[in-house]
Amino acid sequence: MDKIFLIEWSELLIPxxxxxxxxxRGTVMYLALFLILRFVMLRQSSTIGIADILVIVLMADAAQNGFAKEYKSVTEGVLLVLTIVFWDIFLNWLSYHFKIFERLLAPAPLVLIDNGKMNRRNMRSQFITEEELRGQLRQQGVSDMSEVKHAHLEANGEISVVKMDSNDDSAGKRKKPI
Incomplete structure (x- = not known):
């Protein structure tokens, strides 16, 4: 019965x-996972950025360490979470203040359509099928690919579309329906 109310304060608070x-460890794991997600698992997320997903997952795992037997003190778990949060904030700060880090940490938009023509090489590199692209265009109110001046796959995984102006459209061009 006395074990129920017994608190080992030294194990709880002393690292x-x-x-x-x-x-x-927190630094190496954050940077390694960030690089893996940035260069290996390109553009797999949609509206939440890769770094955001990474921080959520790492924080959950790091916080769990404060409860598990692997780390006996809460201090260690909290320090690991704070280390991960520090690196997320610091990398965001670097990319905001220095363009070279912005280019390194966030991929540039990838051209999928240029003047009504699909860039199949870029689509293939990101495993985007023609039907997926056409579906995205329909969701943005584009019924014909010839209406599209540019379509880009953005860093967050979304496809942005810039429609042709009436001056850009070639007169007499036959439009292929999507």
């Missing part, structure tokens, strides 16, 4: 691992 090691 059992080096605090520097926890910061280094």
């Amino acid at each position: 059992t691992h080096s605090l520097a090691e926890i910061v280094i």
Whole structure:
């Protein structure tokens, strides 16, 4: 019965691992997973950015470490979560203030349609089928591909469409329905 109310304060609050090691582990894991998601799993998310998903997953896992036997103190779990949040904020700050980091951390928009013609090479590289592209165009109110001046796959996974002006449209061109 006395075990129910017994609190091991030293295990709860005093770290059992080096605090520097926890910061280094959090840093290495965040950067490694970010690079993997950035360069291997390109544009797989939709409206939430890759870094946002990464932070949510890592924070959940890091917070769990504070409850598990792997880390015995809450301090270690909190420090790991704070390390992950620090790197997310710091990388966002870097990309906002320095264009070189913005180019490195966020992919540039990828051209899918240029002047009414599909860029099949770019579509193939991102595994976007013609039917998927046509479906996205229909959702944006475009009934014919010849109406599209440019369509880009954005960094967040969405497709942005710029329609042709009436001056851009070639007179007498036969329109192929989507």
